[in-house]
Amino acid sequence: MFIGKIPPQLGNLSNLQYLFLASSRWNVGYYSFYNGTYSTDITWLSQLTILEYLDMTLVNLSTIIHWLPVVNMLPTLKFLRLFACQLRTCPDSLQLSNLTSIETLDLSENDFHKRSRPNWFWDLTSLKYLDISENGFYGPFPDEIGNMTAIVELDFIENNLVGMIPSSMKNLCNLEKLSSAGNNMNGSITKLFHRLPNCSWNKLQGLFLGESNLTGSLPSAPVQRLSNLSQLYLAHNSLTGHVPLWIGELTKLKSLVLISNNLDGVIHEGHLSRLENLKELVLSDNSIAIRVSPKWVPPFSLEYIHLRSCQLGPKFPTWLRWQTHASSLDISNTSISDMIPDWFWISASSVKFLNIQNNQITGALPSTMEFISGKEMDFSSNQLGGPIPKLPINITGLDLSQNNLVGPLPLDFGAPRLETLLLYNNMISGAIPSSFCKLRSLQLLDLSGNNLNGSITNCLVNESNTNMTGLSITNLSLRNNNLSGAFPLLLQKCTRLIFLDLSNNQFSGTLPAWIGEKLLSLSFLRLRSNMFYGHIPVELTKLVTLQYLDLAYNNISGSIPRSISNCTGMAQTRGNSDNLRYAFNYISGVNDNVLVVYSENFTVLTKGQERLYTGEIIYMVNLDLSCNSITGEIPAEIGALVALKNLNLSWNNFIRKIPGNIGALIQVESLDLSHNDLSGEIPSNLSALTSLSRLNLSYNNLRGKIPTGNQLQTLEDPESIYIGNPGLCGPPLSWNCPEPELVPSTRDREHQEDGSSDMVLLLFVIGSGYVMGLWVVFCTFLFKRRWSAAWYLLCDSLYDRVYLQVAVTWASLRGKING
Numbered sequence: 001m002f003i004g005k006i007p008p009q010l011g012n013l014s015n016l017q018y019l020f021l022a023s024s025r026w027n028v029g030y031y032s033f034y035n036g037t038y039s040t041d042i043t044w045l046s047q048l049t050i051l052e053y054l055d056m057t058l059v060n061l062s063t064i065i066h067w068l069p070v071v072n073m074l075p076t077l078k079f080l081r082l083f084a085c086q087l088r089t090c091p092d093s094l095q096l097s098n099l100t101s102i103e104t105l106d107l108s109e110n111d112f113h114k115r116s117r118p119n120w121f122w123d124l125t126s127l128k129y130l131d132i133s134e135n136g137f138y139g140p141f142p143d144e145i146g147n148m149t150a151i152v153e154l155d156f157i158e159n160n161l162v163g164m165i166p167s168s169m170k171n172l173c174n175l176e177k178l179s180s181a182g183n184n185m186n187g188s189i190t191k192l193f194h195r196l197p198n199c200s201w202n203k204l205q206g207l208f209l210g211e212s213n214l215t216g217s218l219p220s221a222p223v224q225r226l227s228n229l230s231q232l233y234l235a236h237n238s239l240t241g242h243v244p245l246w247i248g249e250l251t252k253l254k255s256l257v258l259i260s261n262n263l264d265g266v267i268h269e270g271h272l273s274r275l276e277n278l279k280e281l282v283l284s285d286n287s288i289a290i291r292v293s294p295k296w297v298p299p300f301s302l303e304y305i306h307l308r309s310c311q312l313g314p315k316f317p318t319w320l321r322w323q324t325h326a327s328s329l330d331i332s333n334t335s336i337s338d339m340i341p342d343w344f345w346i347s348a349s350s351v352k353f354l355n356i357q358n359n360q361i362t363g364a365l366p367s368t369m370e371f372i373s374g375k376e377m378d379f380s381s382n383q384l385g386g387p388i389p390k391l392p393i394n395i396t397g398l399d400l401s402q403n404n405l406v407g408p409l410p411l412d413f414g415a416p417r418l419e420t421l422l423l424y425n426n427m428i429s430g431a432i433p434s435s436f437c438k439l440r441s442l443q444l445l446d447l448s449g450n451n452l453n454g455s456i457t458n459c460l461v462n463e464s465n466t467n468m469t470g471l472s473i474t475n476l477s478l479r480n481n482n483l484s485g486a487f488p489l490l491l492q493k494c495t496r497l498i499f500l501d502l503s504n505n506q507f508s509g510t511l512p513a514w515i516g517e518k519l520l521s522l523s524f525l526r527l528r529s530n531m532f533y534g535h536i537p538v539e540l541t542k543l544v545t546l547q548y549l550d551l552a553y554n555n556i557s558g559s560i561p562r563s564i565s566n567c568t569g570m571a572q573t574r575g576n577s578d579n580l581r582y583a584f585n586y587i588s589g590v591n592d593n594v595l596v597v598y599s600e601n602f603t604v605l606t607k608g609q610e611r612l613y614t615g616e617i618i619y620m621v622n623l624d625l626s627c628n629s630i631t632g633e634i635p636a637e638i639g640a641l642v643a644l645k646n647l648n649l650s651w652n653n654f655i656r657k658i659p660g661n662i663g664a665l666i667q668v669e670s671l672d673l674s675h676n677d678l679s680g681e682i683p684s685n686l687s688a689l690t691s692l693s694r695l696n697l698s699y700n701n702l703r704g705k706i707p708t709g710n711q712l713q714t715l716e717d718p719e720s721i722y723i724g725n726p727g728l729c730g731p732p733l734s735w736n737c738p739e740p741e742l743v744p745s746t747r748d749r750e751h752q753e754d755g756s757s758d759m760v761l762l763l764f765v766i767g768s769g770y771v772m773g774l775w776v777v778f779c780t781f782l783f784k785r786r787w788s789a790a791w792y793l794l795c796d797s798l799y800d801r802v803y804l805q806v807a808v809t810w811a812s813l814r815g816k817i818n819g
Contacts, residue, residue: 703727
């Protein structure tokens with residue numbers, strides 16, 4: 001556990017023959033941690049003139065360019081390991097090489113990134129062990145390999161070498177191990193077998209050729225007898241055809257790894273009965289059927305049994321009964337449709353990594369499950385029933401999801417190291433017990449889709465031990481149950497919580513302010529379809545990492561806090577955050593036995609329909625407050641949430657105008673403001689939402705002309721978007737907006753004003769004259785009786801003449817008609 005700079009005073013130890021300075025590293029999740037030893041100058045090594053063995057594994061030498069000339073000054077050196085030293089240079093050649101005694105050279109996991117040839121190490125004819133894996137070497141396999149006639153082990157794993165191994169390899173008569181996995185040979189497996197050196201065929205012990213893009217079928221008979229082969233690794237290629245019978249003749253074979261090819265056919269007792277030394281049987285992800293007699297007793301005792309997606313069923317394979325020392329067993333997706341036998345739990349008692357998921361296995365979990373050695377176990381997607389027993393004490397991950405488990409949760413889980421517990425989609429009933437408070441390492445808990453009821457225990461609040469620290473949980477899903485009561489006080493101790501889903505339950509009461517004070521890491525909060533009421537607490541907007549808030553289908557009232565803009569998680573996409581990825585996606589297991597695979601998934605109401613999101617949910621930025629009783633204006637601050645992909649404020653009581661900066665939400669794909677009391681015109685910058693694929697503004701009091709352009713022209717069923725707004729007009733609606741009245745110019749207004757005054761004067765003069773004329777006639781008749789009598793006589797005379805004329809005409813017409 002030394003750290004820091006390696007002291008150059010080590011060079012004073014002139015009699016030193018063995019110098020072992022290897023550092024160490026450890027892995028946590030996807031991260032690797034190093035002790036931190038380093039050196040910026042290794043010239044002191046040249047003083048160790050009789051040094052034979054030098055190992056500087058994981059020592060940081062990244063600043064050293066000319067490391068090879070220093071090493072070349074050690075003529076007695078036989079062993080050199082510079083594994084993962086972050087070296088960046090690898091010279092093409094040495095003018096005068098002193099490394100004539102070197103037998104082992106390990107330069108793996110550095111940063112050379114250069115062509116495979118020329119390179120200085122191809123001239124080391126004394127080499128027996130060469131490891132240059134994971135260095136970024138590219139180009140063809142070098143012909144110079146044929147000059148290394150002393151070579152015993154050759155390792156090219158995980159470079160970018162292309163093409164088939166050179167024919168010069170036939171000169172390597174001492175070859176015992178060839179590792180070239182992770183390169184691109186891009187050729188026939190039969191051709192590769194023919195290029196292996198005939199002279200070393202009986203010496204060959206290990207062939208590691210996985211992920212090499214090899215094609216074709218394995219030879220029906222080997223080119224030569226591989227009598228000493230103990231490890232055959234051909235995983236992740238494109239091999240086809242049957243597994244040949246000569247595999248069964250490799251009596252020294254310990255590892256047979258053919259995972260992830262296109263192999264088919266049947267493996268029977270003839271393939272397996274002579275493999276007494278076999279420890280690893282890894283055939284997963286092929287179409288191979290294993291057919292042996294139910295009474296067959298295998299000669300081997302396997303440690304790794306990985307048969308995922310092979311054909312083992314429909315009956316439970318009885319030959320597994322004799323595999324009592326296996327540490328990893330994967331028989332998932334193997335078409336087993338049978339009751340799990342009692343002997344299986346005895347045989348599997350030593351298995352640490354157990355995977356039987358995705359079959360049709362029935363039966364119940366054993367009451368003695370706590371005595372199993374299991375560390376990670378996956379029983380998901382079967383038909384297991386019965387209650388959940390006490391769990392193994394060492395277990396860290398358990399997946400029992402999508403079965404038929406019933407009864408209450410155990411009062412004592414008995415698993416203090418448990419980190420992942422998946423029980424979703426069963427028929428578990430009863431309340432959540434206080435024993436959850438003892439699961440201090442638990443990080444992922446999914447109890448969704450069960451029949452749980454009652455309120456969640458407040459054990460941490462009422463616990464007599466007031467010094468209890470918080471829980472480690474980061475992902476908690478309790479959706480689709482019958483849980484009730486107030487917002488769980490238990491969550492106050494879950495300060496690492498990133499994802500919380502309480503949707504589709506019967507929780508009630510107000511949302512506590514401490515959500516925004518205790519759960520500062522919260523990114524996803526789903527509370528939809530409950531009975532919460534009251535205002536949205538302002539403290540909720542202190543959750544700066546919050547990118548998904550769903551309060552739909554509750555009875556939330558009040559207004560949206562203007563401090564909503566503090567939720568910067570909605571203003572910038574954080575989907576690449578490591579914390580999010582680890583909280584939402586969980587994979588564990590050993591080697592090819594992938595166990596307890598979990599990817600958070602749920603449906604999101606967006607674009608007018610429910611859509612299932614799985615691993616990509618980490619990129620979803622959502623604000624859904626629909627179907628509540630929220631009042632007031634839609635705050636302009638909502639325009640700051642520019643990373644939103646889904647905004648749903650429908651079925652509330654929002655009033656006044658749509659915020660004018662709504663066009664700032666450039667990533668929004670679905671926008672629903674329907675069924676509110678919004679008024680005014682639709683902001684013209686709505687057309688700036690170029691990612692928009694669904695819009696709903698129906699049933700408001702909007703008016704004016706509908707904006708056009710960009711995405712607004714491509715939306716489906718456009719009339720339904722604006723229905724229920726009688727004041728709107730223009731395309732895509734069928735009625736046009738009224739033409740605007742022309743505004744007259746100043747000169748026109750002056751002419752109109754002059755014309756209007758003249759007309760008033762004219763009408764006044766005419767009216768006055770008319771009144772004066774009538775008044776003159778009236779006065780004349782009033783004071784001149786003779787004139788008035790003459791006037792009336794004239795009127796009577798005219799009347800008589802008109803009447804006589806009409807009567808005569810009428811009589812004449814009647815006579816003609818009757819005639």
